[in-house]
Amino acid sequence: MEDPRGDEQRHQPPPSLWPVGFAVGIVCLLVGLIVSWPAAAVGAAIAVVFGFLWARDVVAAGRGPALPGPGEPEAAPTAPAIPAHKGEAAMPEPEPAERFPRSVFLEMSTLGLGGIIGGIVTVPAIGFAVLPAFLKQHSPEIDLGPITDFPEGQYVVATFLRNPSEGEISRRTAYIRNNGMRSGTPSFTCISNRCAHLGCPVQPGGPVFDSKKQTVKTKNGEVDLIPALPAAGFICPCHGGAYDQEGNRTAGPPVRALDRYQFLIRDGHLVLLGTYSVSSVSGSGAQAKIHRYQLTGPGQHIDAPESWLYPVQPPH
Numbered sequence: 053m054e055d056p057r058g059d060e061q062r063h064q065p066p067p068s069l070w071p072v073g074f075a076v077g078i079v080c081l082l083v084g085l086i087v088s089w090p091a092a093a094v095g096a097a098i099a100v101v102f103g104f105l106w107a108r109d110v111v112a113a114g115r116g117p118a119l120p121g122p123g124e125p126e127a128a129p130t131a132p133a134i135p136a137h138k139g140e141a142a143m144p145e146p147e148p149a150e151r152f153p154r155s156v157f158l159e160m161s162t163l164g165l166g167g168i169i170g171g172i173v174t175v176p177a178i179g180f181a182v183l184p185a186f187l188k189q190h191s192p193e194i195d196l197g198p199i200t201d202f203p204e205g206q207y208v209v210a211t212f213l214r215n216p217s218e219g220e221i222s223r224r225t226a227y228i229r230n231n232g233m234r235s236g237t238p239s240f241t242c243i244s245n246r247c248a249h250l251g252c253p254v255q256p257g258g259p260v261f262d263s264k265k266q267t268v269k270t271k272n273g274e275v276d277l278i279p280a281l282p283a284a285g286f287i288c289p290c291h292g293g294a295y296d297q298e299g300n301r302t303a304g305p306p307v308r309a310l311d312r313y314q315f316l317i318r319d320g321h322l323v324l325l326g327t328y329s330v331s332s333v334s335g336s337g338a339q340a341k342i343h344r345y346q347l348t349g350p351g352q353h354i355d356a357p358e359s360w361l362y363p364v365q366p367p368h
C-alpha cells in the first residue's frame with residue numbers, strides 16, 4: 053500500500069545548524085559592507101562555508117535511504133533474509149525522478165528564485181546609492197600663488213576656495229609654512245585646519261597679523277594670505293584640543309595629528325592637492341617624518357586596532 057505521507061516526510065532532512073551559520077555569515081557580510089572590507093570578507097567566507105554544508109545536507113537527505121518517521125521504530129525483519137542471488141528483485145529499479153524528491157527540488161528552487169529576485173531588487177538600488185561616492189572622486193588643484201609670498205620659517209594662514217564653481221561653501225583654510233629647500237626642492241608644511249576630534253576649525257596658538265594680509269589672484273580666484281606666529285601650536289576652541297607646530301596632538305580629545313595637504317610646485321607657484329591623515333610627525337620642518345594614512349574622518353583612529361571599527365569611506 054502506498055505510504056500516505058508521501059515523499060514529504062520520508063525525505064525530511066535532519067535538524068541542522070548550517071542554516072544558522074549561513075544566516076550569521078550573511079549578517080556579518082552586510083554589517084561588514086558598512087563597517088570594513090575585512091569584516092565583509094569574513095562574513096562572505098562564513099556564508100559560503102555554511103551555505104555549502106547546508107546544501108550538501110539537503111542534497112544528501114534527498115538521495116539517502118528513507119528515514120522512519122518521528123517516534124516510529126525501525127521495521128523489524130519478519131522473515132529470514134533471502135540470499136541476493138536468489139528470488140526476484142525486491143523492488144523495481146528507481147526512476148531517475150524518484151532519486152531527487154519533489155520536496156528538495158521545490159526547496160532549492162524557492163531558495164534560488166528568492167536569491168535571484170532579491171539580487172535583482174537590491175543590487176541596482178545599492179549600486180546607485182553607494183557607487184557614486186566611490187567613482188569619479190578627485191581632489192581639485194588649488195593654486196596658492198608664488199612661493200615667494202611664503203617667507204621661509206614662518207606660518208601663513210591661507211584662505212581659499214577649494215572649488216570656485218561651488219562658491220563660498222568650498223572655502224577652506226590651511227596653515228602653510230615654507231621650510232626652505234630640501235634636497236634641492238622647496239619644502240612646505242601644509243596643515244589642514246580641520247580638528248582631528250570632531251572637525252571644528254583649529255586656530256593658531258599665537259598672534260595673527262591681519263594688518264599684513266595680502267590677497268593673491270590665482271587660477272583659483274582670490275587667496276588671502278595672513279602671516280601668523282603659532283608659538284603655542286594650534287588650538288581647537290570647541291573642546292580644547294591642542295596641537296604642536298607640526299600638527300601633533302598634545303592635549304585634549306583629538307585622536308591623532310592634524311591632516312595635511314599634498315602639494316607640488318608648478319611654475320613657481322605652490323599648488324595644494326588632496327588631503328591625507330597623519331597619525332604623528334617625528335622631527336620638524338623639512339626634516340619631518342610624517343606617518344601618513346589615507347584621509348579619514350574626524351575622530352577616527354588610524355594606526356591602532358580601533359581603526360578597524362570604522363566604516364569604509366569613499367575618497368573625498
Ligand code: FES
Pocket residue numbers: 247248249250251252288289290291292293304305306
Ligand atoms: S572638535 Fe576640536 S577638540 Fe573637539
